[in-house]
Amino acid sequence: MSPVPTSADDGALPALPTLAASPHAHGGMSVAQVMQRVMLALAPATLFGFWLFGWPAINLFAVTIGACLLAERFCERLMGRTSSLGDGSALLTGWLLALSLPPWAPAWIGLLGGFIAIVVGKQVFGGLGQNLFNPAMVARVALLVSFPVVMTQWVVPQPLFSADAPGFIDSLRITAEAPAHPDAVTSASLLGHSKTELARGITIPEALASGPQTLFDWTGLRTGSLGETGTLLVLAGGLYLLASGIIRWHIPAAVLAGIALPALVGHAADPARYLSATQHLLSGAALLGAFFIATDYVTSPNTPAGQLIFGFGIGILTWIIRSWGGYPEGMAFAVLLMNALTPVIDRYCRPRILGRRRDGRALEPTPIDNTGGA
Amino acid sequence: MGFLDKIFRPLTRSEPWGVHPDERKRPASETPIRRLPPPPLLYLPLSQHVGAAAEPIVRIGQKVLKGECVATAKGNISAPVHAPTSGEIVAIGPITAPHPSRLEMMAITLRSDMEDRWAPLEGLADPLARAPEELARRVAEAGIVGLGGATFPASVKLGLGHRSRIRTLILNGSECEPYLSCDDRLMRERAGGVIRGAVLMRHATGAREVRIGIEDNKPEAIAAMRAAVDGHADVQVCVVPARYPMGSDRQLIIELTGIEVPAESRAADVGVLVHNVGTAFAIHQAIDLGRPLVSRLMTLNGEALAQPGNYEVLVGTLVEDLLAFAGGVRGEPARLVMGGPMMGLLLPSAKVPVVKGCSGILALSATEVARDEPGPCIRCGSCTRACPVGLLPLEMNARIANAALDAAVALGLHDCIGCGCCAWVCPSRIPLVQAFNHAKGELAAHERDKKRTDATRRMAEARSERLEREAREKAEAAARRAAERKAQKAREAAESAASNSEGAPA
């Protein structure tokens, strides 16, 4: 009789496969691929910013990202974890932070910001996926509150290869020096300028008319952070993310609507006190926030309804802080405030389970209509 | 949340459930069905269906003919097992089960005599004039189970239909799993038999109409079925969009009838029954020809396989023999899977038999199963979007990882159908399905333990009651005896007194 195959009969059997549940196939992107797509979407605006602000901006960018990577590896060593730098999340955090800093900020700002973002903003919560707040925005707010002067010193654009632009060697001096280099022609950003002038009793149209030319420009030749100047390129990157399915429309649309609606109403009611919707949307890195920062997977709600609430909250809060608050920009604060609400929003915006009502009880069976003809 | 819901529903409804995995059905789906000759040895598990295991009725050494019953159904939900070919019973004992656990299951081993001689068969004449119960009995005797993979005894489901007023009988020909094409081939090559089965089932359930759902990626099958349906007014072939998991009961019912089956109820409760097209064909064979379920169509596919295709295989054939017949495997397959890639079971080895519910064997190469190590959840929400039931897989997984199984249940763990969409899309490659399977298994084990503890307590109480009763009875008996003795004594005393008094005057 031929032997019955049992597990005891292991002589002829090859090594048992490792236990794995279905599915046995995989689709979709990996985490690293997702991060790479986001970076790809950010690249045009970043390159434009590099050109606009020259070597000092490039130096700051490199320092910020380097600090993030170092901090990430340091924390992981401390916790005895294997390196996860390959997934690109720390790199992306540094990138987003660098885009929101004043382009000519000294290196220590980027260094400190990178460490705050990764250590305080992410790793103390338990690393990737565990943080409650957006790490880049945690760092930006911490820097803004701690070093308000450095963080609000914007330079007039001095494009690479133009006559005034500092060379690479000069740029190292600018980056290394603190708090700011005398060569830098500082200027105010649109939001900052209008706020200070408004506080002096000057209406917004007058302030804009008397202010420097570089306050606002459709092509991006204006003062501001890297993420603020190349606004249209940021928008293009955001649309690319939408098209490639990395993000969905709910959060960006809600954020922009949340800023634009009150801005329209306010501007219509009192143009002397309130900036127009266009100026709001194209300033203070509103588009960068809407498409790249508010949409951070970890710190935003999961369901479409929750994302709409979340986004709209960010928009409204941004406008309120910009219009009535002490700081000229409000995106970072608004994002952090809504991040804090994300668990609550997720709790109350669960999708309906098939066959159940929204409160979790089973549906009533529909009566069987067996009387009609077939 | 009522008013928020009203505001947001129109904005949020557009999200379609499910996923679109790479189909990979070709070239297997384009090769005609080939019949596998009887292998030298067949292993017939006694438990190839949902419910109680069948009970062997043969002895070792007994000669059986093809189609002869070797194990009968035990209990209400069970199915008999028949000899897939003629030969001799050589063993009844445990074999390695076609299951990832590597555990054993009881099986009858049959040595084929290579003659493949049928036992005398008798079809049911004019079945449409018979009572529905008679058809259901025939189906039960033929050992037919749900061939889509659920393996629920088909006769029980037919009887269910009879009790709870079925309006629509749905035949599931969607075959949404990638790689598999056996239902596709069946509908292309044996459409007449499938339709005949549908008509018989409609009669057995008393349904008013039959709808056959086929995904739009099978145009040949749709055409063949439409041609075969001609003349049956109440049988309708419906084209459904190709999307995984369209073949899941609830999803298909919504697609074809618009009815949403309530949670915790069966489809029959809303007047719908869903059967696989393969089951319909098997029912036609059983009733018209009297043939029990001894073979089925299977897809052999995967990059590691030399000749992917569809085969008619005897139940109980070793996967090894099957692979050898299909030209063997190239190198060592990274993974052998029974069923489709989305819900199939990992096989412990090729030395396991195929069972009634096996719709395919996949020999997957290393590149096909290549997957990164699981990483932390980044809360991207892909799983939420993919889930066809509307669950939050990431939240459930987080609860289960912290052993908070009750919290996972509160999030709808019991509504999970295990389709694998969430794990398929997960960018962090988290084994979500395994986590849910684990949690469901643990909860079932808790339930069993609790029942057992309750039963123990009942028995312990019964015992102490019995001991008390016995003690009481003993005490009572003792008291009674004491009383009797006392009465006896009193009587004796009285008698002696009487005799004394009698004697006194004397």
Add this chain to the structure above:
Amino acid sequence: MLVAVSSLTVLGAVLGVLLGFASRRFHVEGNPVVAEVEALMPGSNCGQCGFPGCAGAAAAIAGGEAPATCCPPGGKALAQSIAARLGLDIDLSAVADAGPQLAVVTEDICIGCCRCIKACPTDAILGGAKQIHAVLHEACTGCGNCVERCPTEAIGLKPVPLTLQHWVWPNPARA
């Protein structure tokens, strides 16, 4: 001054009345936790925990003198439900849970003395004098009381065999 004194007095009075009312309204007789824990226990009073019966063990667990994991027949499931009831944090991996066990009679050496039958708390052993005894699997809790009574060591404990129906996928988070 007068306002402060009187307002504090009123506040004190109101809160006092409230507390008094609450203590009446939510008055609890005895310790219900012990009864609840006892209701969770198997109730076979097998004595493996070292306490006088399940009631004794329940009192000890509720009083914090015994761990929630002290009941071997209850196993992991019981430990978990007790821990959930008492809000305890227990380390289940540390529970020496050999899995459920069953008493098995070695038929060759059973002499049919009936001693084990008398010792069984759940009447799970069948048989008469001079007859080979058998264990009812459904009723046996694996408490092991019978093992000590057997004069011929014919009865022993064996783990319940793992079947396909009872197999559980391992937790991937713990892997």
